[in-house]
Amino acid sequence: MKEIFLHIWYVLQRELKRMVSRPLYLTASIGVFLFCMFFFMTLMEKGAAEKMPMAVVDLDQTSISRRVCHEMQATPSVDLILITNSYSEAREAMQQGYIYGILVIPQGFYSNLASLKRPRLDCYYTNAYTVGGTTVYKQMLLVANLASGAFQREVLRKKGMPDDIIMNRIQPIAIDMHMLANPWGNYTIYLVSTIMPGILGLIAMMLTIFAIGFELKSQTSHEWLRAAGGDYTVAMIGKLLPYTVIYLVLGIVCHLLFYNIAGFPVNGSHERLLFGMLLFIMAMEAMGIVLIGLLPTLRDALSIGALYGMLGFSLSGFTYPNMGMMPAVRALSNLEPLRHYYLIYVDEALMGAPSTAALPDALALVAFFIPALCVAPRLHRALVYQNYPLK
């Protein structure tokens, strides 16, 4: 027993030396992670889309149409950057990516309005850019409804009604919207809480592949096994221990930063969420072992690993829900650890689900260790015989 620990210690010592000898190991895990963290936390500092540029095609050119423009300009979510009297000019501006929507005020709007002929406003918005288009669309609807509300208010005021009663007449049904666990509709919380663990997991997987594959490539695997006393399990434990510690610490940093410092909401338990993150990181490392075990050539394993890892972000379903995917692809998404982490995150952080809700996904993450154990004989053979091409 003591011997095993001694050998683990030897491998560990050897690994620490290797880690310091090449900048890649520490730069990749810590540098890339911190840079991405900084990037995503500063990119969406406002949290929600504001001041989306749009245009008004004012064919009417009257005081009323100018008031519509003013009202548009006064709202925080859109920025009226172009007032023109030519539709094609506005369309070209849209095709050049300057604006996301066009409101057309028809000729004779004011005179028709005054004679109760119900003139029509035309709202155009782009679907080629989803967030910008939707924001502008919502605002145009609001202004179009306000325009009609404002006119009703004028008429009712003339009839001598107090304002609060007028409002109830104008808006007899109100929608009371509750955005659960993210009441501000904040994009940073929404994106970062899945993307950053995903990046960390991907770094963990790629460096696991690299740490093992580089032994094969530089043909140092015999030296490694010798340090481990010829025992595969001891060799793996000693090698992966320092990396696992680094990633788990980074995972804890990530968790503390989100939920304790930046104050992202957690409706369930902090511990289970953190535990899910740690399990996820280890599952990604296990996938790294699987890939290098199946393809014991470093470059192939890394190429496949990168292709597989990047798919995780889309397959996890946090931007586009899984229910809209092709059924076969929906099934495939279970092969991505990030999918299971995301479901744990939804249960724990957003829903505050009962303690057992996240259990199936935690078990699924544990299940990723099984293929890692299955490739052990193959990887062991590769380490002993070095019978795979080096490049």
Next chain:
Amino acid sequence: MNITRHLYHFWLQFKESGQVFWHELYTIFRDPGVCVIFFVGTLAYPFLYKAMYWNEQITNIPVAVVDLSNSPESRAFLHQWSAAPEVRLTHTCSCMAEAEQLLRNQKVHGIIYFPHDFASQLADPLGKATVSLFCDMSSFLYMKGIALSCNQLVMEKMKNIQIDRYEYMGLGKEMAWALVQEAPYTETALFAPTGGYGSFLIPAVLVMILHQTLFFGICMLAGTVREERTEIYRIPGRKRGYSALRTIFGRAAAYFLLYYALAAILLGFLPWLFDLPHIGAIGDILRFNVPFILSVIFMSICVGFFIRNRESGLVLLFSTSLIFLFVAGISWPKEMVPEGWKYFSYIIPYTWAAHGFIHINSMGASLWATRHEYIALWGLTGVYAVLAIIMFIVAGIRRERKESHLAALEEAAHIGGSFDMVEYFEHSSQPISEDLH
């Protein structure tokens, strides 16, 4: 006479860059790792993404109903709402706790709640009825689907109620109608009438796939050259000398040949195959692809110059995909990207290429309307090409100097009769890139 000699000399040099070109093509096809990235990556990924965004829109989002008012009005509301494609009313609950339980277990992604007084408030000519919506925020698309469909229905309903109330006030029916429908409006979604998520994202993803596979592939190839202890700025097979222009343009031509064809397939053919918006002129797309591919090639050659072995590139650079996607302002609007990051995005070809391609392909802009992006890409091509040439020349000169220094030492060692020194220097000679750091 002199001119013909110059021409002949020039021809010889040109032939050498052809040699680099063939050698590079040979290297690419001999290298399974690069082939996976170049061909499997570019051709398989688009299909995977298409399969992922299969339904384009999220329809039939399961929603629970808590109807405490239990009135004909609320039932009529639900009846109409259940006809909306976005939602499906799967569960009817007697109390909020039950519905919350369903939401927690992810059986439903939203709850609609009618309070006790819903009907009575509607009946009261001065009342205000409330509908409460609770949305699962695990994906913004759930919230969008539930909220927009409910909003539209409420707007519709409101008009009828307003008319009733104005009639109750004693206004004539005509007058009431005129008041309510004061400013009717039409709404038209341009460029992707289905409003699908795939129609919006897949064009940007296609550009990203080309950009990143080319970037990774070139960095991998550069790392391999460095690993094999040959110098990237040297014509393959030579032991001495350097030639920045010939090696850079020879290589670039090889990558361009492959990627121009791949780009034509991905950006010209796949939008049609996938039923994505494709209203752009194909000629404009093909012309736009030229500076796009070239700028990515020269940027990658510049970055690849600093990569010392084949794998480190892949390990370090994969995270750039997400950063490039977000900083370009595709899914997150470009107006919201902070100033500092915006300048950073300008030096990345992806930013210009993705916007340009979306403008031409999805929005039907002409190449003239896309001139900013087009010119910017040519600008990046020029800057990166010049940068690559300068780096290659500097590295070549340094190496040359080191070699002549080494040769002098060798000579000195010969005189001294010892060969150890030569061996010592050869082993201690570091890769050139370190000097440049």
